[in-house]
Amino acid sequence: MHLRSFRPAAVRPRAREAESVLVEQYGDLVRLAHLVLPASLGRHRRVLAAHSLVQRALPRVRATPGLPTVPRPRGEASGRQTVQRSLLVEVLRAALAHGRRPRPWPARFAPSGALVPRMPFVVGLRMFPRSGGLDEPDLARRLSDMSAAARAACLLRAVHGLSDDTVHHLLESAGVADPAAALSTARLLEAVPGGAVAALLSSQEFDACALQVGPTDLLRRSRRSRLGLGVAAMGLAAATLVVTVAGDTTPGPSAPTAEAAAAPTNVVRTAAGVWDNTSRVDFTAWPARGSRVNDKKLLGRALSTWARPPAGSRVRLAPATSAAAPTNAPLLLYAGDGADRTVVLLYDGTRLARYSESLSSAENTELSVARTDDADVTTAAAVALDSDKSSTRYLLAPWIAEAGTRDLLRPDVLARPLRMSKDGVTEPVPTMPAGGGCDSRPVLQLRSSERIAEHHSFLLAGLGDLSPVHLTYTPLPGRGRPPHQPREATGTAALVAWAHQACALGSLGNTGVRAVNAWDFAEQHLPDGGGQAVWTCARADTWRGPGDVTVALRTSRDAPDAPALTVAHARSTATCSRFGQHIVATTGWRSPSGHWYVLAAGSRAVTGLSVSGSVSASEEGRTLALPAPRRPHVKVVARLATGGQLDAVSSP
Structure with a gap:
């Protein structure tokens, strides 16, 4: 009797069919694994891990006489489609479990007994998906805030076109504890008109098979090579010559020092x-x-x-x-x-x-x-070489293809071209005035080479530090859409918002600020013909970590360059960041007819507002305007969709 007689005869045809399906669906399976794997792996290791997980799914499927049980909707074919679903389950299960493994490079014995490494072995190269447009990074950031199961559900629904029931069964078979919650989160992300999420997920930004290849850190490799040669030479010298020095207290050579x-x-x-x-x-x-x-x-x-x-x-x-x-x-x-x-x-x-x-x-x-x-590509794009009272020369990064200057107080005036030398040194750029005057707010408008990202322009404001400050903008929340992410402040709405925030930049000089994001978090109709109001939270993040926020209010009756009314300020807070996504603010406001009101507004998760103090009231919704005595003093508490409560940002 031969050992092969113990294996069912159907295993070999099933194995051939599984291999055929994997080869045919390889790109889709790798895309799925790449999206589910944690971003903390880094782009290179994430790509290698995705390919490894897909390739290792085949032995597990073909070595199992009874394929993993994946419930199918009634009337669905059971042959090839069952194999495909089984591969999806194996890839999902492995990708979801990858982040829980205690060691990053364990070995595993395949059914044949051969030792298989967890990842392909690549030396001297870094591989990562090609960059897409400007919308793909925003989607990637939103996906990173979701669970791995929700990311999988989003891809299976949007790109694979599977029904909710099928996705629920796949997630359940892969060991997801709460498939319904993952599906619910995925639906929120996909609530974008025009099927944009499906198109973006199908782009090269998320394709781990269409790769760009570059070298590893050449400087680090060079240092390691020199260190390796030095260690080898020292070992050879120690093996051939032993010198004994008795009573000599003269110190020998030490580790690298400041000298x-x-x-x-x-x-x-x-x-x-x-x-x-x-x-x-x-x-x-x-x-x-x-x-x-x-x-x-x-x-x-x-x-x-x-x-x-x-x-x-x-x-x-x-x-x-x-x-x-x-x-x-x-x-x-x-x-x-x-x-x-x-x-x-x-x-x-x-x-x-x-x-x-x-x-x-x-x-x-x-x-x-x-x-x-x-x-990064924006905060390492320019460095101040020298400055005087009226101007600054900058050294621009080698990836800057076009440079200009513009005045934030004049959003309707195009950027003026800025000359630079062959070494990347700009002509003198007007310095942003420090102090009480606010006649102009000059900033750099730079465009990256298309080799980095197509049509990628951004603004940098020189505030006296070595690195100018990166300015970004987050638009008003859209109804029924996922939360917006910060984007470059070069669009019309961004420039209009920054025209009202620009004068406040002067107070940030020489404070170690890295970036400032202006977030329009609420819009409100004002009583007594006051027009429309927009509430903005400007967050200044520093290189050392903490950030300060300033909440301001502007109205449609204000001049285009009129400074917004500052209503609140907070230091060293997570408010208005990815770790503090909810905000509520309040202020006293005098209408054009001379009447006083209490105004309050909250971000998209606010469902109701309660006011106490000079006036007392409780209303549903994200905004309120209540008649009040002159210069009212109130406390506002917001109710959140999550069931929690949030106090208004303290007034200055």
């Missing part, structure tokens, strides 16, 4: 084309530019000043920025001459350092150091 990091020969340089072939688009992709990048004496002075500022040097640290010397040789971004000073720009992985000295002599030195944690 080693300050050596100009150790400075790191990035090749010119790296930004076009990497998934990490930040300061590490900047090449060394400027006419004096090979001036070792200049670089030595800059590095030693950062390591140990000499007496007489002016040192400026951004808020919450360490003054410690870099422990590793920093990356050289720029070294060149300006109008009256020589500037060197360095980056150590978390901080930017700008060294400058007099053009005529190596005196009158200045050093500015600022945090740039997790900078």
Whole structure:
């Protein structure tokens, strides 16, 4: 008797059919696994894991004489479609369980006994899906806030076209505890007119088979190679020569120190084309530019000043920025001459350092150091090279294809083209006035190369720090639509909103702000012919983490550049961020006819408002306007759709 006689004869035909279905549906299965896997894996590992899970689903399906039981709607074919559903279940089950595994790279024995690694082994390359348009990142952010099961339900309904009953059965078979909740969440996301979610999920942004390939971190690889060679040489020397020194207290060579990091020969340089072939688009992709990048004496002075500022040097640290010397040789971004000073720009992985000295002599030195944690394609797009009372020159990132300036107070005036040198240095840009005056609010309007993202323009506001502040905008919530996400502040509605917020930017100078988002969270009809009011929460996020919010009110009767009325302010709060998505605010308001009212408004999850104090009332809905005595003092509490309560943001 042969061992093969114990296997049912139907297994081999079923195995061939399962393999045929997997090959035919491979792209759809990989897309599903890629969407369900946690984004915390990173784009490269997520792609590899998706392909591995799909390929490993085949042995599990074909090795099972009775395929996994997946209930089917009545009247559905049972052959090929059952195999397809079984593969979906296996891929779903593995992807959902992936994040719960204690070790990222365990091995597994296939039924044949061969050792199979969890992921394909790739050396020297990073693989990730190609970038889509501007809507795909917004959808990806919304998906990241959903559970893995809800993401799966959304894809199965929108792209695979499966019914709710079928999706419910698939999720249940894959071990999802509450398939109904996942389906409900998916329906909320898909409530977008025109089937936009299905089209976006079918795009190349979510296609883990249409990949872009780039190198790994070349600088890190180079350092590791040098370290490996050094260790090997030290091992060889230790194996061939042993020196015993008795009673010698002279210290031997130590680990890399500030002195080693300050050596100009150790400075790191990035090749010119790296930004076009990497998934990490930040300061590490900047090449060394400027006419004096090979001036070792200049670089030595800059590095030693950062390591140990000499007496007489002016040192400026951004808020919450360490003054410690870099422990590793920093990356050289720029070294060149300006109008009256020589500037060197360095980056150590978390901080930017700008060294400058007099053009005529190596005196009158200045050093500015600022945090740039997790900078990205926008927040690493420009650095202030030098400034005076009226203007600033910027060094732009190599991926900037077009630059201009515009005045936020004039939203209907197009951006003016901005000239820049071959090294990426701009002509002087007017400085945003600091103080009480608000005649203009000049900002940079930059456009990324199409190799990064098509039609990607964004605004940066220079407020005195090394890195200008990224300005974004979140529009009013749409009825029956998923919550909007912050977007670039270059559209008409965004520019109109920022025209009323621009004057407040002057107070953020030299405070370490990374980005400011203006969120129009509510719209309200005002009594006594007051027109329409829009409530805005402007959140200023800092490089160090905490953020402040300012709530303001503007009306349709205001001039286009009139500053909005500030009604509330809060410091170091999560309000108006992804971790504080609900808000309610209130203010006293005098109508054009001279009557006083209490106004209150809340974000989309607010279902009712209760007022106490100068007036008392309770109303359903997101807004209210109540007659009140002059300059009323009230407390407002909102009722949320989740069943909780929320106090209004405190008044200034």
